[in-house]
Amino acid sequence: MHELSLCRAISGVVARHAQGREVSVVHLDVGALRQVVPESLVFCWGLANADTAWAASELDVRMVPATIDCLDCSTTTVLDDPFLVCPACGSAAVRITGGEELLVTSIDLVDTQDRVRGRGGGAGRGRRASARTARHPQRAA
Numbered sequence: 001m002h003e004l005s006l007c008r009a010i011s012g013v014v015a016r017h018a019q020g021r022e023v024s025v026v027h028l029d030v031g032a033l034r035q036v037v038p039e040s041l042v043f044c045w046g047l048a049n050a051d052t053a054w055a056a057s058e059l060d061v062r063m064v065p066a067t068i069d070c071l072d073c074s075t076t077t078v079l080d081d082p083f084l085v086c087p088a089c090g091s092a093a094v095r096i097t098g099g100e101e102l103l104v105t106s107i108d109l110v111d112t113q114d115r116v117r118g119r120g121g122g123a124g125r126g127r128r129a130s131a132r133t134a135r136h137p138q139r140a141a
């Protein structure tokens with residue numbers, strides 16, 4: 001259920017950027033602290049988008065490790081486990097610097113150049129290609 005609501009939020013970002021164009025792949029960064037199961041997210045993606053133009057699109061999930069900065073000794077640590085304690089000095093005064101992401105980093109579009117007037121050619125007719133669209137990562141939730 002958690003993953004399904006996240007997929008709906010991601011879907012909203014895709015809708016804003018795809019603007020009716022066909023989408024092949026949605027690239028997503030998910031922080032380790034989000035407690036999201038990537039496989040569940042991918043499974044829910046199809047369900048959440050059944051009635052959209054990107055129903056057949058692939059969700060490419062990249063997990064981002066949790067990182068912290070220690071406020072006492074300034075050590076930056078990539079956490080292997082979810083204990084928010086500085087391993088260098090044992091301090092619990094840490095700032096989370098990574099691991100809370102849920103970002104749509106880019107969207108691949110199915111190439112529609114041959115159907116769009118007024119734009120120079122290049123790609124062959126009917127060839128499936130991808131184009132990066134989102135210029136800045138979009139926070140989904």
Ligand SMILES: [Zn+2]
Nearest residue numbers: 070073086089
């Ligand atoms: Zn420390």
